[in-house]
Amino acid sequence: MSTDAPTREMTPDEAGLVFVTPEAYADEALFDAACAVLRRDDPIHLVEHPDFAPFHVITRHADVLEIELHNTQWANAPKPVLSNLEADRRREEQGDLLRTLIHMDDPDHRTYRNVASEWFLPKNLGKLDANLAELATRSADKMVELGGRCDFARDIAMQYPLQVILKILGLPESDYPRMLQLTQELFGAADDELGRGQSLEDLVAVVNDFFVYFAALTEERRANPTDDLASAIANATIADENGDQQPLGVMETISYYVIVATAGHDTTASAMAGGMQALIENPDQLQRLRDDPSLIGTAVDEIIRWVTPVKHFMRNCTEPYDLGGHHFEPGDAVLLSYPSANRDEAVYPDPFRFDVGRAPNKHLAFGFGVHYCLGAMLARMEIRALLTELVPRLRSIELDGTPELMKTLFVGGLKRLPVRYELS
Numbered sequence: 548m549s550t551d552a553p554t555r556e557m558t559p560d561e562a563g564l565v566f567v568t569p570e571a572y573a574d575e576a577l578f579d580a581a582c583a584v585l586r587r588d589d590p591i592h593l594v595e596h597p598d599f600a601p602f603h604v605i606t607r608h609a610d611v612l613e614i615e616l617h618n619t620q621w622a623n624a625p626k627p628v629l630s631n632l633e634a635d636r637r638r639e640e641q642g643d644l645l646r647t648l649i650h651m652d653d654p655d656h657r658t659y660r661n662v663a664s665e666w667f668l669p670k671n672l673g674k675l676d677a678n679l680a681e682l683a684t685r686s687a688d689k690m691v692e693l694g695g696r697c698d699f700a701r702d703i704a705m706q707y708p709l710q711v712i713l714k715i716l717g718l719p720e721s722d723y724p725r726m727l728q729l730t731q732e733l734f735g736a737a738d739d740e741l742g743r744g745q746s747l748e749d750l751v752a753v754v755n756d757f758f759v760y761f762a763a764l765t766e767e768r769r770a771n772p773t774d775d776l777a778s779a780i781a782n783a784t785i786a787d788e789n790g791d792q793q794p795l796g797v798m799e800t801i802s803y804y805v806i807v808a809t810a811g812h813d814t815t816a817s818a819m820a821g822g823m824q825a826l827i828e829n830p831d832q833l834q835r836l837r838d839d840p841s842l843i844g845t846a847v848d849e850i851i852r853w854v855t856p857v858k859h860f861m862r863n864c865t866e867p868y869d870l871g872g873h874h875f876e877p878g879d880a881v882l883l884s885y886p887s888a889n890r891d892e893a894v895y896p897d898p899f900r901f902d903v904g905r906a907p908n909k910h911l912a913f914g915f916g917v918h919y920c921l922g923a924m925l926a927r928m929e930i931r932a933l934l935t936e937l938v939p940r941l942r943s944i945e946l947d948g949t950p951e952l953m954k955t956l957f958v959g960g961l962k963r964l965p966v967r968y969e970l971s
């Protein structure tokens with residue numbers, strides 16, 4: 548599909564193609580227009596494309612919520628994320644490359660989620676506050692060092708959440724560049740600047756590199772446990788069918804590191820960069836935050852709604868289900884469009900207004916129900932720490948070039964945000 552600005556309104560069939568077109572996610576106006584057409588005219592729309600098995604895209608907030616809440620009828624397996632026919636075939640023949648929480652359903656999902664869920668509870672995360680504040684200060688100081696001009700997406704936003712997540716995992720700082728590269732190769736596969744390549748072999752090679760890295764880490768933490776999250780994962784046990792405790796399987800252990808290292812990184816970085824762009828383009832909202840820092844809490848959630856870094860998850864029907872005049876049968880797949888749900892006119896009186904004081908703000912950027920983002924609180928804390936540091940120090944900030952979005956179908960946001968600023 549062309550990503551040129553449409554001269555007439557799209558038909559629902561044309562609009563549906565944005566969900567299989569990585570370039571469309573890099574063209575916000577086109578993407579928003581397509582979602583608006585579907586929400587209004589065909590909110591549960593069948594997408595048909597020769598490279599993909601047919602699926603329905605769910606564009607309204609209420610319908611996304613309903614499917615997320617009915618996790619018995621709507622499972623994550625076998626296809627939690629949109630894949631093309633070639634990848635579907637490979638999965639059927641050889642199984643998944645990874646087995647993370649997002650690939651699982653109950654009862655396994657609950658068991659495996661419990662392995663790390665304690666780590667993400669407020670009592671544990673609270674201990675990180677001082678680290679986050681320090682990393683946020685380092686980010687602001689780096690902006691000063693960069694002399695009033697930088698690429699905020701690459702120089703600041705990409706670095707900070709990676710440092711947080713790798714600190715939690717307990718990895719040495721010398722390994723950070725490697726993790727940054729591997730994460731971007733995993734999520735940026737559809738973007739020729741970020742990904743290693745689009746072929747399946749390229750993806751397998753990236754996953755293999757993660758395996759090699761994390762297999763060594765597991766061995767090390769089993770031999771010398773510390774109090775980091777990597778040790779908790781490496782040494783976790785779960786009951787087998789006889790009730791005996793066993794270590795996690797190799798695939799599950801490594802998948803756990805991969806999901807923590809990757810899910811907590813590009814997502815939060817995209818929210819930070821997109822949030823900064825929104826504040827630059829809405830200087831009255833930046834001023835409101837300067838005048839009243841108590842709005843930072845609502846600003847964080849508005850930024851996450853505004854950016855919605857995770858573009859979709861899929862759900863797979865397990866028993867006959869009726870929704871919005873559609874009948875679904877087991878095996879049918881739906882794509883939950885979080886950016887569309889978060890711009891739903893039925894929920895948000897003025898969805899295209901960036902409002903740092905927005906309340907209530909029941910966005911679905913972290914999903915909902917049993918798979919609700921494990922790192923939601925951590926992500927909020929990180930963005931809050933950065934705003935708390937930056938807002939009072941930023942005397943001025945403006946664009947210094949054209950922001951550029953990643954081409955993606957899954958997780959995405961700005962890959963470039965050139966800015967000019969005065970920071971104390």
Ligand code: HEM
Nearest residue numbers: 648649810811814815857913914915918919920921922926
């Ligand atoms: C702004 C940042 C973030 C956004 C927008 C985001 C979004 C999401 C979404 C939409 C899901 C799927 C929810 C569903 O299926 O209902 C998810 C799951 C998950 N997220 Fe996040 N996330 C963010 C940050 C983080 C961070 C910092 C971590 C920390 C490691 C993290 C770890 C996870 C994990 C482990 C899952 C799988 C949960 C499960 O399947 O049970 N995320 N996230």
